[in-house]
Amino acid sequence: MAITRRAALGGMTALLAGLPLAGPGDMALAETRARAGALGLKITGLKTFLVAPRSIFVKVYTNQGLTGLGVAIQTSKEMATAAAIMECERVLVGRDPTRIESLWNELYQTPRWRGGPLTAAISALDIAFWDILGQALGAPIYTLLGGAGATRLRIYGSTMDMTPAIFEAQKAQGITATRVQAPKGSIPQMIATTRRWREIVGPDHHLAVHMDGTMPTRDALQYLHGVEDLNLLWVEEPIQMDDIEDWAHLRAHTTTALATGERVLTKWGFAPYLNRHLIDFAQPDLAACGGITEARKIAALCEANRIQIAPHGPHETAGALANFHLDASTTAFYAQEVRDYTSQFELDLHEGQTPKIVNGFCELSDRPGLGTVLNEAVAAKRPYQPLTRSSEGRAF
Template identity: 35%
Template sequence: MKIIDVTTTVVNAEMRNWVFVKIATDQGLYGWGEATLEWKTRAVVGAIDDLKPILLGCDPRDIRQNVRALVKHGFWKVGAIGMTAISGLEHAMWDIFGKSVGLPVWRLLGGKVRDRVRIYTHLGLGDMRAVYGALEADRLADSAASLVALGYTAFKVVLSPYTHHTVTGEGLRLVETTMAALRRTVGDDVEIMLDFHGRPASAKAALQYVRAVEPFRPMFVEEPIQPGDVQSLAEIKRAAVCPIATGERLIGHDEFEPVIAARAVDIVQPDLNHCGGLLEAQAIAAAASVANIGVAPHNPNGPIAAAAALHFAVATPNHVIQEVMDKSVPWYDEVLVQTPVRREGAWWLLPDAPGMGIEVDEAAAARHPFEQEVFASLEAVMDDGTIVDW
């Protein structure tokens, strides 16, 4: 079996553009992957075009060897854009491999270690304003109640205001009041995850926010500080009572290893669209397992990313919970002919279709072409004009 073509389809999903990758073979089999990276859509598509000649003529089932060729092909490291492109290509190769042997991908990853997969969604589902907008306790509480009514028992919200190196009394009160309103609305049995989005510019600022929310038992606090500062992250983790998580912006096992070695978090969050694919995510999860660290993959992306996350979760022992962004736009299901993702309340059920189990309606996808994403991060400005982290 040989790869004869690699193509991409960009599908606008309002806050982001999904990048679907299709690999075709000389035996009629083809595979789908996803390489979505916000605000870098055209760069990722270009990277896939650049990488395509390396794969032409290769057997798509030689996944590890093909990925090594893609990663090591040039003098320069591939970075987030290149690794996102490679992740999408790797997903598509797994899809072909599964189809070629008539088995779902999770079987090829080692088989199931659970009977269903626990999930959580974003407050407001796909509404960016509900996730990143102003912190209004009553509005957010209403959104939380709506999610619980839909059967979800866990959700995530961005709760920290834009912050520089120190916090303000107003900011702390806002975080505490909002978290209290959410907990009061949903009760003690619904899990709330808090994404600080790397907004605090110092460990002390992050810890003050953590202290404000800890009485309300968050399941975990995500990205309390910008990625790369392992020492500060470890300081936050040691001082915190609630679990600390990070990893959505770390690329490959190499970038996760210092965090894992320092025991700087309780949960790692590789994004299967960016970290290098399923094989690389398995390596990250295995290293985390040795350090007694759980895995909760990041995934605010499209339907093929959801399928990849489902197969990974089924086969990963230290998987904790899976982020989902289902139905994030009205045409979420329109672009699909088939999906392996079946939700039953707060759970995803195990898929049984060969490969990833995804089939894309390419004509429907073409009706939602690329649109420029909103640069919401430009709103991250302090009163004096200082640009801070979004």
């Protein structure tokens, strides 16, 4: 008999009978997988959805009627990522989606080539597998990860500039930390603009700057030196991630806090930044770095090295909720990047199951699995158009 969401919720008492639970956050992961394995779930197929401007969704279907939702990000490579997801279908059909660790390793380790769209594809599938597991057991993903350390998660605001009006509006929303897009002009002008921002927000507001990884190392270091006395929360992506020794050079020559990670993939990519203490904040993107499974391990490396985690969060609802499940389950969490989830399209796309942000915090949902759905008819109303990043201008 097919398992529906309602049946999964209604059968929780029987399903979890005998589990050694001291509370909803204490479910042992091995016990969880054993119970899920007994359900006899098998993958029957995959389907991808590309939604403008750059969302890549996957639905993973099972023989028991449960459908997992996953999301990937790979700007300007959306079509390649969708194709990479579907390449996995022939490997996954007939497999148990609750054997998440085993499937992750097979999808990552077996192919000869890795990275980019291939890892983003695994990320989307991994999120969908966790969604299925949570639905099958009637529990939110964060419960399966060890339980929520808090029911509300701190967010930080994002803006292209900082003005008194913007600051007052953010304060009214309960926001206590803001990341501002890179200042323009020469290095002295950039430093002067950053000083103006600090004057606007005052000494206590947590102010961060996002640089997009576009600066030469020499210029980045000059800027970092020039703002050292401003007590910035972090400077994000001052340089590219192409050369780890460039980051070692920055770290050795500035006291300004550094952050990066949205384009760093897997625990192996993060390990040198964390083990060598080259950054103060790690910013993995769960829809690109390997999904929830891999992000948990990145978070564990952060904990071991006393580095905080602030996941990349430009996503719509599905990607945002994946972040929230990780955030709630790691002691390394600092704050979460978010966006607006209140547009009518967003509400319709996810049938009202969107994140709730109140007074500067995300409120955790107790819905099982990922905690949302994807309405295919609504998704079809906003078809994807290829995006191009170029030196002449960026489409997104």
